[in-house]
Structures are given as C-alpha cells and as structure tokens.
Amino acid sequence: MRAIYLFGAGDVRVVDAPDPTIEQPTDVVVRVSRACVCGSDLHPYHSRPASEHGSSIGHEFVGVVQEVGAEVRRLRPGDFVIAPFAVSCGRCEFCRAGLQTSCGVGGFWNDARLGTAGGQAEAVRVPLADSTLVTVPELSGDGLRDADEDLLASLLTLTDVYGTGWHAAVRGGVTTGSTVTVIGDGAVGLMAVLSARRLGAERIVLMGRHSARTDLGREFGATDVVAKRGEAGIAAVQDLTDGGSPVVLEAVGHLPAYEQAVGVVRAGGVIAKVGVPQYEQAPVGFGSLFGRNVTLTGGPAPVRAYIEDLLPAVLDGSVRPGRVFDTTVALEDTPKGYAAMDAREALKVMIRP
C-alpha cells in the first residue's frame, strides 16, 4: 500500500509500505477513507533528525473495517469506524474512568511498543479494536456511498481535534453562562470555542491573529477576538473580562501561550491546557498560579470518552466541526499538505487516500 513517511525535518514522502495484516486476534484492519494532518505532526516535521528508513506518521483517520481478528466481537467487515488518537483496552481503571489516554495496555499510533503504524496511509492495523474504535452504523455497509464530504470531515474531527477542544472545555469546567478565553486560533483552539459554546459559555474571547481563522471562530461562538499578543493581548483580555477570565483554554503548546494564559486568568480561575507543551518547566509559583489560587489542568484528551456523546449532533448536521478543514489533498500530495500547514496557508489539511 501507499503510506506517508517522515524521513527528517521537512522531509515527508509517499512510500510503498507493507499492507497491514491481522497480527493479534483482537486486531482489525481498516481501509482509510479520510485522514488528516495535525498541528502536532508539525512538531516532528520541524525537528525530526534525518533517517534513512523514515517512519510512518499520522494519528487521525476514519475508514471501513476490512478484516477482523478471531477474537473481535463487536466489529464486522464493512463497518464505518472513527479511530481515536489513542488505542485503549476499555477495561482498565483508566478506561472505565474515561481517561483512555492513560490506558496501560493501549497506546498510540506509530507506537513501537504496540507495533502500530501511522494513520496517514491507505490502511491501518488497529489493535484492541473492539474497545478502540467507534462504529457509525449510519455510514456502514452501503451507507458510505451517500455520505457527503462535509459529514466525513466532521466525523474526522472526532478522532482528535473536536474531542481535544471538548476536553479543554470540560476540564476548564465550562458551564452555562461561563466567561472563557481561548488561546490559539488553530484547529484545536477553534474546536475549544465550539465546545465552550455548546457547554453554555456566554462570553468567549478568542486570542488569535489570523482573521480567516478567527472569523470561523466567531461563527463557532466566539463573542470577541483579540489579535494582540504578549502584554498588549493580556491587557485587552483583562479589559474585556473586567479583570481576568475565570476559564482559560490553552490550545497552542508553546511557552508564550502558557504565559498568556497565566496573564489573562482571573484569581481562583482555571487554565485548561490541551496544547501539547513544547517545554517541561513553567512558572507555577506565587507570582503566577499559587498566589491567586489558579488551577492548572488538562492533558492528552481521552477523545474515546467523548465520541459517542458528540456524534449525534455531528450526524444530524447541527454541529459542523469539519469546517476547520480548508484544504483537501490526495494521499500522493500529502507532502504539499504539510508544507501548506507549515506555511499557515492551510488551517487543517484533509487527506483522501
């Protein structure tokens, strides 16, 4: 099959890779209908050391079950499935608590321990498939023929970015009437806006500098946009929120975004981080979090825990998170998709294998 491999910084190629097969009796093989490029894929795209053999990449895909292992009970060939970005057993303490990203048996895509490959490919082997994948009966079997592109795009966001934005809003404690500031106008930031709105937030300040993105953010529910950054951005949010935002959703991952979050949060408030931190140390002491009783929370989103709740409104079209995709490429053109996202010419790139 054809698959996307990263050979080093800036070096994405389409290669011939072995067809995935059933290795464990709990595996299935999924033929990928749509995959995409994540903002977090850009981190290795910027920094991965060059290697002769490269490695597969991608962790967001939806598709059709092609083949099932002997112990698979719930899934059948022809089922349309959504693949969360984490593989999970469904049985352990963490899976039962809805924290599937901490499942000790599962893991991730491109995971050496699990032997998984990436999702930017024509097909993918899925371990622990019964518990990992979520079936969409409406699109299974012949249903897929009638599915429109918008719906597929929205279903694809459930593999990561919508669930990640939702996780931020849930961890931030967003509820009816909340005032929320979202830092970052990438796909996750926009999904955090959408999620905060759906959870009842009344005031949503979106911090971002790309007007095409922040315009979409307004359509998703942002009531205010602050394009300034640093001290000026903090002052603007402080002003809009009369002294600070009780809830801040940080959807970037770089240290300045964290500092921005600390700057705009209200005393007693919450910073929920879902931007994967590109740092280990950050300010938490008297002058940042402690002195004002600010709570810091968040982490890799257990999107598996949210898909079933978020799915109905996606299926009936009342929520259209797939609008974050502004570019679609064929699998063979995926390197161009990386370049477009890296240059911020594309917000989020869908791949059609």
Add this chain to the structure above:
Amino acid sequence: MRAIYLFGAGDVRVVDAPDPTIEQPTDVVVRVSRACVCGSDLHPYHSRPASEHGSSIGHEFVGVVQEVGAEVRRLRPGDFVIAPFAVSCGRCEFCRAGLQTSCGVGGFWNDARLGTAGGQAEAVRVPLADSTLVTVPELSGDGLRDADEDLLASLLTLTDVYGTGWHAAVRGGVTTGSTVTVIGDGAVGLMAVLSARRLGAERIVLMGRHSARTDLGREFGATDVVAKRGEAGIAAVQDLTDGGSPVVLEAVGHLPAYEQAVGVVRAGGVIAKVGVPQYEQAPVGFGSLFGRNVTLTGGPAPVRAYIEDLLPAVLDGSVRPGRVFDTTVALEDTPKGYAAMDAREALKVMIRP
C-alpha cells in the same frame, strides 16, 4: 506595648512598639490572647536582610476586642475573636466566592499598603474588622475566664494552619473513600491529614521523617507513614497505593516536595499545594503533569471562608487541632520559640503575651 520584630536573618527581638490605635472607622484594636509562630515565618527568619529598624511579624492570633471604630457594626469591646491571616472586605466578588485571600481591598498582616502590623504582639489594629474577624460568643465577655488552654490552642489553629490544611483537602477534592497522600509532617501537613480524614478519606499516607510528628499524624487519621524521601519515597507510596495516589496534598513549599508530589500522583489525579512555593518555575510538561492529565491546584488558603464551618467541632472538643502546639512561650521568650522551631525541636510554638 511589647511586640516581636525581625531585624534580619536569625535576629528576632522583643521591642517596645507604639500601641495600636483606631485609624479608620472600620478598624478595631484587639488585645492578643494567644499568637504563634508559623512555618512560613521561618522563611524570612532564614533570609531577611539585616535592617536597623526591623519590622513586625506574625499573622496568627486570637484575642479580645478592646476598642472599635465608629463604623464597626458587628463587633463590641469584650468580643473574643479569631483573626484569619488575611484581611478581607466581605463584599467583593472574591470574598463572596470564598476566596478572601484575593480580596482587592483587604490584604495581610505586616502589609505596607494596609498599614497593618504583625500578630506577634500584645495588641493589633485590625482593618475591615466586621468582615475580617470571626466572633466566638462562647468565649466573649466572661466566657474567656473559663476557657481551657487546649481550646484556645485549637481556636488559634483556625487563624491559619487548620484552614490551610482544610483548603488543601477541599481543593484536592477529598471525599468519602478517597485515597490521599500528604507530603510534609509540619503543622499544615498534619492539619491536611486531619482535614482529609474529616472529609471522609479512607486511606491517608503521610510522608514525613519525624516520628513524634508522624505519630500525631496517625492520631489525626493517617493510615500509613512513609519516612523515605526522593525515589525511595515515591516507590513506597506507589506500592502502598497500587500505582499512585489520586489525591496529593503538598504542605511543604520546597521544590523537592513538589517533585515528590508529581512522583506519587496517579494519572488523572490532583496535586493540591498549600506549602508556599519557594520557587517560581517547576515541571508541568509532558513528563510531569500534562502527559498524565494531572491537575495542579491550591494557593493561599481563604481560611475566613472555613472558620464558621470548622468552629462547632472545635468548640465541642470533638476535633482537637491545637495538639500541633508542643511548645508555649511568653512573648518575651519568642526568640527562643523561633530558634526551637528552626531547629525542629518544636513542631509549633504558641505565644502567650
């Protein structure tokens, strides 16, 4: 009057200071019945630069109202009062939300902006007295004559350490059946144990190395004591809690205690910090908090919010937090009290002016 002043590192003296007077119509003057030395007083005791005039110190006291300003409505001379370690207006958004330590009008003792002096003295001027102080009718007027030492000691803990331990347990979300690890066997750590027990925790692991203190911790409700520190301490708690503690209460404030907290917390768990951080930067990234969806919370305890709830069980003797006091000194001997606490010969020192 006589009062305690700090003139530099290790240099505590008893001095003649001006008698406090009513300066604002919302002030009262309190004659101090009992004060005490806080673990956090040891930080300036270790590091304060030498100064010719020194400055007053102390933020924990109970006493009797002596004089009231013209606009004081609720308090009368003769009232026995508990003084929380923060002055608060009782009206602002933060006071109404029970976060009096963020009151923008109030402040602290020894606070230049408020013009307050320290609580280790014969008398103290209390601004915003109606909202700041909590009256104990049972000990007001003639009631004080019959009060025993144990009760006064326990009431004194409500000014800071009991409320601070309680804040940790509340912020940590301790509830019936919780498994909790408390880091630190100082007075606040022991109060965190007591608080966790009263909130229903079933398993309470106390990390501390001083057996006299950890023995008291067991009486307050600790089910296990871990005397080891660092990696060995983390391994011991991981073992006792079968993979990590869902709730960790950090009652020290030095960076190794934070690292201990990160090491023992379970994925998806909470670290509630009330030890005043002696650092600004700490690990929060993928390898510490983020990767496992760990929440970091806590800050200066709004003890004013808790006193009324905690008071009845103290008054009826069913809770005896005053047992953390193992040493009592006269005001004139306060420098010896500091030295004893610094040498860890005393757990917590009460001052009888």
